[in-house]
Each structure stands twice: as C-alpha cells, then as structure tokens.
Amino acid sequence: MTILDRPDTDRRDEHGIDVLPVEEWDAGQVADIEKFRDQLAGYLSGDVPEDVFRVFRLTNGIYGQRQGGTNQMVRVKVPYGSMTPEQLEMMAHIAERYSRGWGHITTRQNLQFHFVQLTDIPDVMELMASVGLTSREACGDTVRNIQGCHLAGACPQEVLDITQWAEAAYQHFVRNPLGQRLPRKFKINFSGCATDCGQAMFNDAGVIAVTRTLDDGTVERGFRVYVAGGLGATPHPALALEEFTPRDQLMPTIEAILRVFNEAGNRDNKLRARMKWLVDTLGFEEVQRRVFASRKFLVASSSWPGGIPDEVEQHGDDPAGSTTDGEITKIGQGIDTRPVSIGGLSPYVRWHHANVVRGAANGSVSAYAYAQLGDITADQFRALAAIQREFGAGVRLSNRQNVVFRDLTDEQLPTLYERLDAIDMAQPGAELVRDVVACPGADTCNLAVTQSRGLAKAIGDRLEEEGLAEVGGLRINISGCTNSCGQHHVADIGFFGAERRANGRSAPGYQMLLGGYVGDEQIHFGDKATRLPAKNAAEAAVRVIRRFAGEREAGETFRTWLDRVGGAKALGTDLKELDAFPEFEDNPDFYIDFGETGPYVAEIGESECAT
Structure with a gap:
C-alpha cells in the first residue's frame, strides 16, 4: 500500500511528521508519481526501453550513479533554498531509510540523496510530495531549480526582496510544456542587489534587482536581466539583455529567453547546446532581437505570464532595508568579514x-x-x-x-x-576560507575523475593545522572534472580534477586556478596557475593563503592582492616545485586518490546530467 492509499492518520503516525493531506498535494505531482510507478514497472518488465526510461527518469530528478546497477541519486528541488521544519524532518527520514544516513546540499540549493534503490524511488517521491517538495525537473534538459539569494528579505543591501519573484518563476516553469524537452538544461538565478549572492552572472537567465531614476526624479525599482552565462569546461560571462526591465515585464522576459533557446538551441550536439553557445552561433545582437520580438508578442500566448505575479502581489517584494545607525554586515565575495x-x-x-x-x-x-x-x-x-x-x-x-x-x-x-x-554545526565558517565547496566528485558522479570531496577535507584539515582556517575574504571551490559543478571558475582559489601520467602510471591530479570572482554585476574566471598531484594540492592552497594573509593590505581583496603580486602565473611559478610525482616505490600514496585503497584509475561513465 502506497502513501496515496493510506488513511491520513496512518501517514502522520508512521513518521511523526506533520504531512499534508493527500487532497492538498499538487495535482501535477500526484500524476508524476503515478506515472513513475507505471513507467518503472514497464522498464523492469522490459516493455519500456532503456533510453526512453533514462530520459523520463532524469526529467523526474533521478540520476544514475557511477556505481551502476540500481543505485540512484535523488535530487530534491528546493526553490531559492527555502525549507520548513516538516521538510527538514522528512529529509532526515529519507536519508535514514532510503539513503546512507545523510544528504548533501548542492551549489544550486538542491538536496541530494545517494544510493537510493530504483524500486524505492516512487515511495521517496511520495514522501517528498507529502511535505510540498518535488524532484521534478531537477535533472534533464529542463528548467532546473530556481535559485535565489539566501539572504533575500534579510539583506541590508538589497533593492528588492526577490523571494516571491523566485517563487513565481518556480510555479510558472515547473511542468510547463515549454521546458520539458529543451536542447539542454536551463538555469535561472535571482539576486536582490549587485552583490549577486545568488550568482546570476553565470546562468542562462540571471536576474539582479536594480533601480533607475525617472525624468521626474523618482526612483523605480526593477531588474537587470542577464543571459547566456555558464561555467562548464568553457565558461562564458552573462550579458545584460537591456539596461532596465520593469517589474511587470520580468516574467515575460524570462519566458521569451526560454522560448528563443527552445526554438534555436542546438539539438544535434549537446556539448554546444547551452544558451552560451547560442550567443556564439547567432551573435548577441540577434539573440537579443529574438528575445525582444518574442516578448512583444507573448501577450497573445495562452501562457503569458505578464504583470506582477500573484505571489508578489500577495506577499510583497519590499527590500529589508539597511539601518542608518546600527551595525551593517558587509556581504559578498572578497569581503574580509574577519581576519x-x-x-x-x-x-x-x-x-x-x-x-x-x-x-x-x-x-x-x-x-x-x-x-x-x-x-x-x-x-x-x-x-x-x-x-x-x-x-x-x-x-x-x-x-x-x-x-x-x-x-x-x-x-x-x-x-x-x-x-x-x-550538533557540530557552529564552526565559524561563513565567508571564511574554512568553508570549502566541493562537488560530489568520483564518490558518486559518472563524469568525475578525482575525489574532490577528499581534497576539500584535506585542505580543511591543513588549514586547521596551520591556524589559517579563519582567514576571511577568499573562497575555495573544487570540482572533480572540468564541468565546474563545484564552481571552481569563480572561486579565489579553484581546483578541477584531471588524470595525470607520471612514471608510466596514471595518477590523480588537479589544475589550480586563481582569481575567480563574481559580484558587483561582474564576473572574472580564475586564471590557470599550475598543475598539481592531488596529494600536493592542499599544500599549494595553504602556501597561497599563508602568503595572502601575511601580505594583504587593509581591506584588500584577494583579486587585488593577486594582481599586485604578479597574477596567477607568478604564483604558479612559485608553486612549481609541488608539481612533481615521486617514484611509485618511494611514495605510492601519490598514485592513490583520497579515500581510495587501490591504484588510481580514471573511470568515466556515460554522461547523464551534470549539475
């Protein structure tokens, strides 16, 4: 008997969680669950082909792991990162009952649970639905999770509280026919001010709240919409579509961008199918022209989302505002919160x-x-x-x-x-170098070639040992491959995994990047400094951080300091001695990745859906 069949009181008693009555579940989600059960049964019986089921599975946020077999990753969509107590409790139950006892927050404000068995997926989907969460379109060639600044509504610098705008975008695009079979994934981010904590500057459609002064001297709040940003193996900075987008035109603008992408995106080559490649192919002016033309006539569409969304009308979008006499916390990349x-x-x-x-x-x-x-x-x-x-x-x-x-x-x-x-969650980590970000890496991902989580822990341990873990003003991000799921391109210190050959053997290695930055409606991608054996990467990070902490001037950002001391290449030259592998017999540890017990092998599976 499934949750959909149980009496309401039984559901509440089983988990001790205040779940929604079935009649209050999203009708689309109920249909998703029932269809997943049917398609899964057809797949297991051999009636639904592997390639068909794979696309269906991904669209529902279920991603295969490198371990293969029936092991699956469930990606839970958490729009703009907002969660309730009941949702947190349900995540605990899912982690404990269906996964490995813990979940993982992604760089796109999702939650992921690994090693969930394929036959358990419908039950997990029901549990998510019972607390208002879904995995629908968390993977696949769809509109992905709508991101938003985690301080929206509480930020001292915001122009608008983007919370309800992000909610409106989520509600409009989830299960929207326009977004079901796109050329490739499509990502939307919201930031309430130019600080860009939501990281709008490297997404397919990035929204930043701004103001403009009208002829009569009044100040109008609205948005600046950026398009065609992206990271991956070939990063691309987002470009401003227009100087100012009025509030009532924001949703039509986003839909127009999506429509142009859906119509003109490359469907023959997924490696060149993102919005950034469309700009490279057509030119920005042509993409811009098509978006404006689509927006102009969108009012004739049955899906026209114009005007102020109901969510915004009901809950408002006034900024939290800053005090004039109280303490204001500075936020954003490069802020030296505390030395x-x-x-x-x-x-x-x-x-x-x-x-x-x-x-x-x-x-x-x-x-x-x-x-x-x-x-x-x-x-x-x-x-x-x-x-x-x-x-x-x-x-x-x-x-x-x-x-x-x-x-x-x-x-x-x-x-x-x-x-x-x-509960061991009180370390002073926010905006300090201790807060290392890493993708799941070769622990579970088909594309990763290194154990990025292992390097992140090694760096954290070394920083603690050296008394450098609480240096402020710089960020470290790590990806297990070139695809930048760990967002290494925009970190002050970034690493991405790569296979190395040394002394006739394969070995885990990293490329070190320095000087990445996103904020102030700008984006800089890190410059290559040096290649490193995986086991020397933590030492390289420590050396850079130690030097930065000792040489920085008052209020100096990492990027400014880096330029002052000669840039990434100069630091890379200083670190070059670390780019050396000992003979295997002298130190076999260099030929074994973090957390592994046997010799390194760069195993890459079939790509399903990078984050």
Missing part, C-alpha cells in the same frame, strides 16, 4: 563575528549553520527542524552549501549557538 585574528576570541564570539548577518531595517538577524562539505546527517536534519520551530525562524540553503536561519533576534543568538554547537 585570522578572530582565532584568539571565544568560540561564541568567533561564530558571531563570522556567521551572523545583520543590518536590516526591520530588525531581523540571520545566522549561518555551517555544514562541512555541504553534508547534513539525519540527526542534524531533525535538530535543524527543532531549532527552526523553537526560534520561529525561516531557513534557506545557501549556494555555498550551508544552512541559514533568518528572522532571528539578538537575544536568540547565544541559545542558537548552543543548539548548533551540540
């Missing part, structure tokens, strides 16, 4: 300095719970839900793989720290 000197302060004060954001005129305070490597155990999920209820707080997942509590008061912070410390 390494905070290491001499008490644990609570260190956490408060690094993980608390304040400055909103409404008096709210936000605080980060640090999730190392983006991982959250079942017990931590439940504890986070309890904390959210206790403090009446909002919760958002961040694109740096942490959990943010919002709508707090100063009086609640000491108790919040105690609660987080009890």
Whole structure:
C-alpha cells in the first residue's frame, strides 16, 4: 500500500511528521508519481526501453550513479533554498531509510540523496510530495531549480526582496510544456542587489534587482536581466539583455529567453547546446532581437505570464532595508568579514563575528549553520527542524552549501549557538576560507575523475593545522572534472580534477586556478596557475593563503592582492616545485586518490546530467 492509499492518520503516525493531506498535494505531482510507478514497472518488465526510461527518469530528478546497477541519486528541488521544519524532518527520514544516513546540499540549493534503490524511488517521491517538495525537473534538459539569494528579505543591501519573484518563476516553469524537452538544461538565478549572492552572472537567465531614476526624479525599482552565462569546461560571462526591465515585464522576459533557446538551441550536439553557445552561433545582437520580438508578442500566448505575479502581489517584494545607525554586515565575495585574528576570541564570539548577518531595517538577524562539505546527517536534519520551530525562524540553503536561519533576534543568538554547537554545526565558517565547496566528485558522479570531496577535507584539515582556517575574504571551490559543478571558475582559489601520467602510471591530479570572482554585476574566471598531484594540492592552497594573509593590505581583496603580486602565473611559478610525482616505490600514496585503497584509475561513465 502506497502513501496515496493510506488513511491520513496512518501517514502522520508512521513518521511523526506533520504531512499534508493527500487532497492538498499538487495535482501535477500526484500524476508524476503515478506515472513513475507505471513507467518503472514497464522498464523492469522490459516493455519500456532503456533510453526512453533514462530520459523520463532524469526529467523526474533521478540520476544514475557511477556505481551502476540500481543505485540512484535523488535530487530534491528546493526553490531559492527555502525549507520548513516538516521538510527538514522528512529529509532526515529519507536519508535514514532510503539513503546512507545523510544528504548533501548542492551549489544550486538542491538536496541530494545517494544510493537510493530504483524500486524505492516512487515511495521517496511520495514522501517528498507529502511535505510540498518535488524532484521534478531537477535533472534533464529542463528548467532546473530556481535559485535565489539566501539572504533575500534579510539583506541590508538589497533593492528588492526577490523571494516571491523566485517563487513565481518556480510555479510558472515547473511542468510547463515549454521546458520539458529543451536542447539542454536551463538555469535561472535571482539576486536582490549587485552583490549577486545568488550568482546570476553565470546562468542562462540571471536576474539582479536594480533601480533607475525617472525624468521626474523618482526612483523605480526593477531588474537587470542577464543571459547566456555558464561555467562548464568553457565558461562564458552573462550579458545584460537591456539596461532596465520593469517589474511587470520580468516574467515575460524570462519566458521569451526560454522560448528563443527552445526554438534555436542546438539539438544535434549537446556539448554546444547551452544558451552560451547560442550567443556564439547567432551573435548577441540577434539573440537579443529574438528575445525582444518574442516578448512583444507573448501577450497573445495562452501562457503569458505578464504583470506582477500573484505571489508578489500577495506577499510583497519590499527590500529589508539597511539601518542608518546600527551595525551593517558587509556581504559578498572578497569581503574580509574577519581576519585570522578572530582565532584568539571565544568560540561564541568567533561564530558571531563570522556567521551572523545583520543590518536590516526591520530588525531581523540571520545566522549561518555551517555544514562541512555541504553534508547534513539525519540527526542534524531533525535538530535543524527543532531549532527552526523553537526560534520561529525561516531557513534557506545557501549556494555555498550551508544552512541559514533568518528572522532571528539578538537575544536568540547565544541559545542558537548552543543548539548548533551540540550538533557540530557552529564552526565559524561563513565567508571564511574554512568553508570549502566541493562537488560530489568520483564518490558518486559518472563524469568525475578525482575525489574532490577528499581534497576539500584535506585542505580543511591543513588549514586547521596551520591556524589559517579563519582567514576571511577568499573562497575555495573544487570540482572533480572540468564541468565546474563545484564552481571552481569563480572561486579565489579553484581546483578541477584531471588524470595525470607520471612514471608510466596514471595518477590523480588537479589544475589550480586563481582569481575567480563574481559580484558587483561582474564576473572574472580564475586564471590557470599550475598543475598539481592531488596529494600536493592542499599544500599549494595553504602556501597561497599563508602568503595572502601575511601580505594583504587593509581591506584588500584577494583579486587585488593577486594582481599586485604578479597574477596567477607568478604564483604558479612559485608553486612549481609541488608539481612533481615521486617514484611509485618511494611514495605510492601519490598514485592513490583520497579515500581510495587501490591504484588510481580514471573511470568515466556515460554522461547523464551534470549539475
């Protein structure tokens, strides 16, 4: 008997979670679940071909793992990272019952659960639906999870609270016929100000709230829409579609971009099918012309999303605003939130300095719970839900793989720290170099060639040993291959995995990039510094960070410092001695990747769906 068949009281009793009655589930999601059961049965019986089921599975957010067989990754869509206590509790249950006891926050504010068995997927889909979550279109050639700044509505610098705009985009595009069989995936991001914490500058459609001054001197709030950004093996900066998009034109503009992509995108070669390649093929002016033409006549479409969305009309989008006399926390990449000197302060004060954001005129305070490597155990999920209820707080997942509590008061912070410390999530990690971001890597991904999570832990351990873990103002991101799921291109220090050949053997290696940056409506991709054996990459990171911490001037960003000392190539030359493999007999560890027990082998499976 499935959840759909059980009495409402039985469902509540089984998990102790306040789930939605079946009649309140999204009708589209109920249809998704029933269809998945039918298609799965057909696939297992041999009636549904492998290639057909694969496309269907991916569109429903179910991704095959490198382990093969019946092992699946379930990617849960979490629009703009917003979660409720019931959803956190259900994630705990799914992690414990169907996965390996923990879940993973992605750089796109999703949650992933690995090693879920294929035959259990419909049950997991029902559990998600019972708390208002779905995996629909979290993978595949679809409109992916709608991202938004995790501080939206609580940011001291925002122009507009983009929360309800992101919600409106999610509601409009999920299961929308326009987005079901696109040439390739399509990503949409929202940021409330030029700081761009939502990272709109490297997405297919990136939205940043801005203002313009009208002829009569009044200030109008609206948006600047960027198009054709992307990372991957060939990064491309997003381009401004127009100087200013009025609020009532935002949704038609996004749909027009999607329509142009759907009509003109490359369907013959997936490697050149993203929006960025369309600009390279047609030219930006032609893409721009087509988008404007599509938007002009979109009013005639049955799906016209014009005007102010209902979600915005109902809940508003006024900015949180900054105080004129209180403490305002600076945010964004490159901000030296606290130098390494905070290491001499008490644990609570260190956490408060690094993980608390304040400055909103409404008096709210936000605080980060640090999730190392983006991982959250079942017990931590439940504890986070309890904390959210206790403090009446909002919760958002961040694109740096942490959990943010919002709508707090100063009086609640000491108790919040105690609660987080009890579950090992109170390290001062937000915006400090300790907060290393990594993709899942060769642990589960078909495309990865290195254990990126293992390198992330090795770097973190070395930083702790050297007393450098709490240096502020720079970010480290790691990908297990060139595809940049770990967003290595836009980190101050980035690494991507690569197979190396040394002394006649294969060995795990990395390319080190320096100087990546996204913010202020700008984006810079990191420059290549040097190649490294995997086992020397942590030492290279430590050397760069030690030098930066010792040489930086007051308020100097990593990018500015890097330019001042000669750039990535100069630092790469200084690190060149680390690009050396010992003979296998002298140190076989260099030929074994992190977390592995046998010789390194670069195994690449069939690509299904990069993040």
